[in-house]
Amino acid sequence: MSVEMVSSLLTPGERVHGKVPVEHLDYDYIQNCSDLRYLEKIVEVLRSGEEGVYPHLTEFCEKRIEKLNPKSRALRKERPPATAADFSFDEWSQISEELKSWETEVKRTEAELREVSPLYDVEDLPPVRGSNSLISQKQNSVPSRTETKRKSALPRDYREWDKFDIEKECSKTDGSNKGKDFPVIINQCLPKINRKLDTAGLTEKERAVLASREREKGNEAFKANDYDEAVAYYTRSVSAMPTAAAYNNRAQAEIKLQLWHGALGDCERALELEPGNVKALLRRATVQKQLGNLKVAADDLGNVLREEPENASAKKMIQEVEKKLRECAQESQSKGRKILIEEVEDEELRAKPGLCVSGESAAAPAERGDMGNAQKKTAGRAEGAPQGEADTHGTRRRGKRGSLDQCRTQEAHEKKLPNGAQASGSGTADQTGRHNSSADNTAASGTGSRLDAPCGALPPPLARLKNEGNQLFKNGQFGDALEKYSQAIAGCIDAGIDSPEDLSILYSNRAACYLKDGNSADCIQDCTRALELQPFTLKPLLRRAMAYESLERYHKAYVDYKTVLQIDVGVQAAHDSIHRITKLLIEQDGPDWREKLPDIPLVPLSAQQHRHEEPRSAELAEARAARAAEGAAKRAEARFSALKEEGNNFVKKGQFQKALEKYSECLALKPGECAIYTNRALCYLKLERFAEARQDCDSALQFEPSNKKAYYRRAMAYKGLENYLACSSDLQEVLRLDPNVQEAEQELQEVTVLLRQTLVASSPDKPRKNITIRETNDSDDEADPSNSKTRQASADDSAERASLPLRPTNAYEFGQVLNAAHSRDDVNACAELLRRVKPETLPLFLSNKLDGETFHFITRALDGHLLQEDPGLVYQHLCHLPAADRFSVVLMLLGQNERQQITHLFDHLSAVESEEFTGNDVRDLAAKYI
Incomplete structure (x- = not known):
C-alpha cells in the first residue's frame, strides 16, 4: 500500500503512531521539515513497518536527519550479536578453539589456587568498609541441613493466630543465640591511604583528570558515611590540583567529623579561589556558628542570601543565629561589669621595683618594641621573621612615654641582678603586670603566689589557669600552655564574664602557642577573635600577619603589617617583613600589585602609639616617596619611548591617523617634547588638517625657536591654508637656518609664484581711495585730538x-x-x-x-x-x-x-x-x- 493510499484511508486530522499524521510520510514534507525531533519520530514509524515497508523513503528520511545533525541518535542502528553463520568455517573453528583453551586455563589456575589455600580463607577477604574488624567466614557460613531446624508452618487464619504464643517464639529465638559470643578478628594491618599524590612530570590536564578522579572517590566515601576516608581522598585531590570543589567537599566532611578549624581553613581557601562561592560561604557560616562567632556567621549567611534568596538552609540557619545573638545581647544587658579595686599604699608601691609609676609592669616594654622573645623558626617562614609571646594583663593599661622609659631603665637594672630577680630572656611569657612582685617577694612567697595573682576581672580559678599558661609558655611548653589558655577561655564563656580585654588577651596568648607549634590556621582564627574583642591591638595583629605570611597569603599579611606600623611605627619586625613581602608581591603580581591589595584599615588616633623616632620615619617616608617618584618616572619614560616608536612605525607604513593617536598619548605623558609636536604636525599635514599642523608647529617653536623642521612644516600648513605670505616667510627662515635645504628652495619658488598670482587677482577688486595730504606741524598734532596716534589706532x-x-x-x-x-x-x-x-x-x-x-x-x-x-x-x-x-x-x-x-x-x-x-x-x- 502506497503512502497516498494510506493518506486516502485516514482523515487529515488522524495520526498514526502517536503524533505523526500519515500525510507526513511523504518525500516533500520530509524535505521541507527542519524539526529534528519530529523527523526522528517519522523515521521510527518508517522503521517499525506498521504502515508498510518503504526502504527508499526511510533512507531519504535518514539522509535528511544526517544533514541536520550527523550525530543524531536516530542514525544509530543496532547490530545483532554475531553467530556461527556470520563467520566462515575456519574463523568459527579458531574462535571455538580459543574459547576452549581459555576455559581450560582458567580451570587449571583455579585448581592450583585451591591446592595452595582454601577458597574462602579469612585472610584473603578485604576489610569491611568503614571499620577495622574482620568477621570469620565460618561464623557466617550457611548451616547444613542437619543443623537447620524445621520451621513450623505459619498460622493461616485468625483463630490460629490467636493460639500463636509470641513470647514463647521470642524466647526460642533468644535462647538459640544465648551464650554464643562470636569472636571478632581485629585486622591491625589495614593499609593507610597516602594523602599526597606524586604529580611530577604530569601535564595540567592530566593533573586535572587525576584530581577529579580522587574527588569522585571521596564523594563515594562520603555517601557511605566514611568521612575519614572521604577527607583522605579529598586531600589527595587537592594535592593533585587545588580546586574550590575539593576544598568545599573536604570542609563538609570535616564538619561531619567536627573538625571545625580545618573546615574553616578549607572554606577560606575555596573563597580565595572562587570569591562569592555560595557553598563555601554557607559552610563557613556553619563553622563560625559552632565556634561561637555569631556575627561573622550572620555576615556570611547574608552574603549567601544575596546570591540565592531562596536558599532554605541559609534561611533556617540565619534565624537560629539571629535568635542566639538576641539572647546574648539580653544576657549582656542584664549582667553588670565586675571591677576589681585594690588599695596599694605608697610605701608598698615604692617597695616593688617591678611596678612602674603608671601601673605598667617592667615586662610591658618588651611588648611595645620587638615583642621581647627569640624567634622560633617554623616551616615556610623566612629567616628572621618575628614571632610573638604570650600577653599579660599588664597590656590593659598603657602609661605615657616617660613612664615607659622609666620601666625600661628599671628593667635593665633588674636584669643585672645576680640572683635573676626579674624573669627575662627569649621566648618567655610575661607575668601579670599590675601585680608583679620583686625578687625578694618572689623568693618569700614561692611559685604559688605568682600563680594565684589576680588578673583583671577574671575570677581566681581562671586567673590561675592563665598564670599557669604564662609559666608554661615561659618554659617552652607550648602545648601545655595552649591547654591552660583553652580551659580559661572556655571558663570565661561558660561563666559569661563580660571582660573583652581579658578574653582578648587569652585568645592572643593561645594564638602565640599555635604560632610556636606551626598551626597558622588556628593562630589566625584566635587573633581574629582577639581583634573583634579589642580592635587595633598590636600583638594579635602582628601574630596574625606572621601566620598569614607562613601560609603564603602575602596580601593579607601586608595589610596587617601596615596596620601594625600605623599603631607603632617603631616595630622593626614589621618594617623588615614589609620589605620582604613587597618583593614577593612584585614578583607575583607585577608592577600593579598594589591594586590587588585589600583595603588597609585606618587606625584611629586613640589607638596609635606616638614615638620619638618620628623624624626618622619622616626621612624614611621622603626616601620612599623619592623612590616611588623615580620608579614612576622610569615607567613613564618607558611608556613614552614605546608609544613614540609605535607612532614612527605607523608613519613609515602610511597609517597617519594611528600615528597621530600615538603621538597624542606621548604628549599627554611629556607635554614639553618638541620632536613629538613636529611629528604630529607631519601627520596633520598628511591628513590635510592644516590648522592643527600650524598649531603644533607653533608649540614646537615655543620650546625650540630655531627648529627648522617646525618652520618648514608650518610653512606647508600655511600653504595648505592659502596664506602664502606667511608660508614664504617661514621658508625664508628655514633657508636662513640651513641654506642647503633644497625642498625649501623649491617650495619657496612655487609659493612666490602663487603669491604673485594672488596679488594680481585681488588688485582689481579693491576700490581706490582718495587720500588728502596736508602739512601739519607738531603743535597742530598735539592740539587736534582727531589726529592723535590713539585715535588713529582706535580707528584701525x-x-x-x-x-x-x-x-x-x-x-x-x-x-x-x-x-x-x-x-x-x-x-x-x-x-x-x-x-x-x-x-x-x-x-x-x-x-x-x-x-x-x-x-x-x-x-x-x-x-x-x-x-x-x-x-x-x-x-x-x-x-x-x-x-x-x-x-x-x-x-x-x-x-x-x-x-x-x-x-x-x-x-x-x-x-x-x-x-x-x-x-x-x-x-x-x-x-x-x-
Whole structure:
C-alpha cells in the first residue's frame, strides 16, 4: 500500500503512531521539515513497518536527519550479536578453539589456587568498609541441613493466630543465640591511604583528570558515611590540583567529623579561589556558628542570601543565629561589669621595683618594641621573621612615654641582678603586670603566689589557669600552655564574664602557642577573635600577619603589617617583613600589585602609639616617596619611548591617523617634547588638517625657536591654508637656518609664484581711495585730538574688527576671529562671536586648537558680558564646551587664576534664576570643570 493510499484511508486530522499524521510520510514534507525531533519520530514509524515497508523513503528520511545533525541518535542502528553463520568455517573453528583453551586455563589456575589455600580463607577477604574488624567466614557460613531446624508452618487464619504464643517464639529465638559470643578478628594491618599524590612530570590536564578522579572517590566515601576516608581522598585531590570543589567537599566532611578549624581553613581557601562561592560561604557560616562567632556567621549567611534568596538552609540557619545573638545581647544587658579595686599604699608601691609609676609592669616594654622573645623558626617562614609571646594583663593599661622609659631603665637594672630577680630572656611569657612582685617577694612567697595573682576581672580559678599558661609558655611548653589558655577561655564563656580585654588577651596568648607549634590556621582564627574583642591591638595583629605570611597569603599579611606600623611605627619586625613581602608581591603580581591589595584599615588616633623616632620615619617616608617618584618616572619614560616608536612605525607604513593617536598619548605623558609636536604636525599635514599642523608647529617653536623642521612644516600648513605670505616667510627662515635645504628652495619658488598670482587677482577688486595730504606741524598734532596716534589706532582697530566675519562658517574663520580678538584682548568681540555661534557647533569650531589661554579668554567673555544678557546661552556653551578635543588636557594644565575664574563664573551662573536650568543643573555641570 502506497503512502497516498494510506493518506486516502485516514482523515487529515488522524495520526498514526502517536503524533505523526500519515500525510507526513511523504518525500516533500520530509524535505521541507527542519524539526529534528519530529523527523526522528517519522523515521521510527518508517522503521517499525506498521504502515508498510518503504526502504527508499526511510533512507531519504535518514539522509535528511544526517544533514541536520550527523550525530543524531536516530542514525544509530543496532547490530545483532554475531553467530556461527556470520563467520566462515575456519574463523568459527579458531574462535571455538580459543574459547576452549581459555576455559581450560582458567580451570587449571583455579585448581592450583585451591591446592595452595582454601577458597574462602579469612585472610584473603578485604576489610569491611568503614571499620577495622574482620568477621570469620565460618561464623557466617550457611548451616547444613542437619543443623537447620524445621520451621513450623505459619498460622493461616485468625483463630490460629490467636493460639500463636509470641513470647514463647521470642524466647526460642533468644535462647538459640544465648551464650554464643562470636569472636571478632581485629585486622591491625589495614593499609593507610597516602594523602599526597606524586604529580611530577604530569601535564595540567592530566593533573586535572587525576584530581577529579580522587574527588569522585571521596564523594563515594562520603555517601557511605566514611568521612575519614572521604577527607583522605579529598586531600589527595587537592594535592593533585587545588580546586574550590575539593576544598568545599573536604570542609563538609570535616564538619561531619567536627573538625571545625580545618573546615574553616578549607572554606577560606575555596573563597580565595572562587570569591562569592555560595557553598563555601554557607559552610563557613556553619563553622563560625559552632565556634561561637555569631556575627561573622550572620555576615556570611547574608552574603549567601544575596546570591540565592531562596536558599532554605541559609534561611533556617540565619534565624537560629539571629535568635542566639538576641539572647546574648539580653544576657549582656542584664549582667553588670565586675571591677576589681585594690588599695596599694605608697610605701608598698615604692617597695616593688617591678611596678612602674603608671601601673605598667617592667615586662610591658618588651611588648611595645620587638615583642621581647627569640624567634622560633617554623616551616615556610623566612629567616628572621618575628614571632610573638604570650600577653599579660599588664597590656590593659598603657602609661605615657616617660613612664615607659622609666620601666625600661628599671628593667635593665633588674636584669643585672645576680640572683635573676626579674624573669627575662627569649621566648618567655610575661607575668601579670599590675601585680608583679620583686625578687625578694618572689623568693618569700614561692611559685604559688605568682600563680594565684589576680588578673583583671577574671575570677581566681581562671586567673590561675592563665598564670599557669604564662609559666608554661615561659618554659617552652607550648602545648601545655595552649591547654591552660583553652580551659580559661572556655571558663570565661561558660561563666559569661563580660571582660573583652581579658578574653582578648587569652585568645592572643593561645594564638602565640599555635604560632610556636606551626598551626597558622588556628593562630589566625584566635587573633581574629582577639581583634573583634579589642580592635587595633598590636600583638594579635602582628601574630596574625606572621601566620598569614607562613601560609603564603602575602596580601593579607601586608595589610596587617601596615596596620601594625600605623599603631607603632617603631616595630622593626614589621618594617623588615614589609620589605620582604613587597618583593614577593612584585614578583607575583607585577608592577600593579598594589591594586590587588585589600583595603588597609585606618587606625584611629586613640589607638596609635606616638614615638620619638618620628623624624626618622619622616626621612624614611621622603626616601620612599623619592623612590616611588623615580620608579614612576622610569615607567613613564618607558611608556613614552614605546608609544613614540609605535607612532614612527605607523608613519613609515602610511597609517597617519594611528600615528597621530600615538603621538597624542606621548604628549599627554611629556607635554614639553618638541620632536613629538613636529611629528604630529607631519601627520596633520598628511591628513590635510592644516590648522592643527600650524598649531603644533607653533608649540614646537615655543620650546625650540630655531627648529627648522617646525618652520618648514608650518610653512606647508600655511600653504595648505592659502596664506602664502606667511608660508614664504617661514621658508625664508628655514633657508636662513640651513641654506642647503633644497625642498625649501623649491617650495619657496612655487609659493612666490602663487603669491604673485594672488596679488594680481585681488588688485582689481579693491576700490581706490582718495587720500588728502596736508602739512601739519607738531603743535597742530598735539592740539587736534582727531589726529592723535590713539585715535588713529582706535580707528584701525575698528576697521580691522569690522573686516572680520562675526558669523563664521568653518573652523578657520572662527579661529581667525578668535585669534584677532585675543591678540587685542578684546573681550567684547569674543562675546559677540560666541553670541553668534550656535553652542552645539562650538566644539567643532574649536577642534583641537583649544589651549589654556583661549579657554581663559572664552570664560572671561562668558562671565563678563554674555552672562548678564543671556544666561541660557552661557549655560548651553558651558554644556557643549567639554566636547572639544583637548578639553580634559587643558583643564588639567590650568593655573590657579584660571581655576578661580571658572569658580566665579559658576558662582555667578548659580545665582541667576532661569527657566532653562536649575541650581542642581549648574552644580552637576560645575563638576566637569572643577
